[in-house]
Amino acid sequence: KNQVEQSPQSLIILEGKNCTLQCNYTVSPFSNLRWYKQDTGRGPVSLTIMTFSENTKSNGRYTATLDADTKQSSLHITASQLSDSASYICVVSLENYGGSQGNLIFGKGTKLSVKP
Amino acid sequence: ETGVTQSPTHLIKTRGQQVTLRCSSQSGHNTVSWYQQALGQGPQFIFQYYREEENGRGNFPPRFSGLQFPNYSSELNVNALELDDSALYLCASSHGISNTEAFFGQGTRLTVV
Numbered sequence: 231k232n233q234v235e236q237s238p239q240s241l242i243i244l245e246g247k248n249c250t251l252q253c254n255y256t257v258s259p260f261s262n263l264r265w266y267k268q269d270t271g272r273g274p275v276s277l278t279i280m281t282f283s284e285n286t287k288s289n290g291r292y293t294a295t296l297d298a299d300t301k302q303s304s305l306h307i308t309a310s311q312l313s314d315s316a317s318y319i320c321v322v323s324l325e326n327y328g329g330s331q332g333n334l335i336f337g338k339g340t341k342l343s344v345k346p
Numbered sequence: 347e348t349g350v351t352q353s354p355t356h357l358i359k360t361r362g363q364q365v366t367l368r369c370s371s372q373s374g375h376n377t378v379s380w381y382q383q384a385l386g387q388g389p390q391f392i393f394q395y396y397r398e399e400e401n402g403r404g405n406f407p408p409r410f411s412g413l414q415f416p417n418y419s420s421e422l423n424v425n426a427l428e429l430d431d432s433a434l435y436l437c438a439s440s441h442g443i444s445n446t447e448a449f450f451g452q453g454t455r456l457t458v459v
Contacts (some may be wrong), residue, residue, distance in 0.1 A: 273436050273450035330389035
């Protein structure tokens with residue numbers, strides 16, 4: 231079964247600090263990997279999207295990495311701000327339709343809390 | 347703003363009732379996928395509509411049904427509501443069904459009492 235695992239489940243950091251979130255996946259056939267930010271009770275918003283051949287992509291203070299060999303990705307947040315408090319969801323897209331799972335395989339997310 | 351609009355934003359229903367949730371897809375997008383997200387969990391795939399046809403379905407009972415209109419907006423209908431149906435319902439629109447980027451609406455928070 232296609233799966234996406236994220237760690238840690240939750241994280242508390244102080245404002246201004248950096249942090250790294252992890253994502254491991256067993257998904258085939260792989261198309262791309264996306265990181266979304268989801269504020270509580272809101273829809274996910276895309277941060278980055280990476281294909282098989284890309285191993286890093288940045289969006290402001292967010293930098294995602296992808297190692298397709300080990301099937302691991304990370305999201306690094308630099309100089310955290312209070313507004314970064316949210317859940318961060320790793321999503322892997324299948325090359326073809328995935329049956330009862332759909333074509334997007336979601337992790338459960340990492341809940342990040344940034345404290346002043 | 348993603349250009350994907352869901353309505354209503356919040357809804358409270360009684361067990362046994364029926365509910366209809368709506369999603370307006372982003373301009374130029376012909377695919378809508380619906381997800382159910384319980385508190386603290388990742389979204390679970392309900393079904394996907396592509397060019398007005400259901401293109402796949404997750405492990406949800408038949409009382410979850412949907413529709414896509416010629417303008418590619420979509421509805422999710424849930425009959426005989428159960429307490430466990432309480433969740434955030436998300437729709438995502440995209441162009442095509444495969445590896446194109448999906449844009450999510452803000453969600454509908456459904457509470458069944």
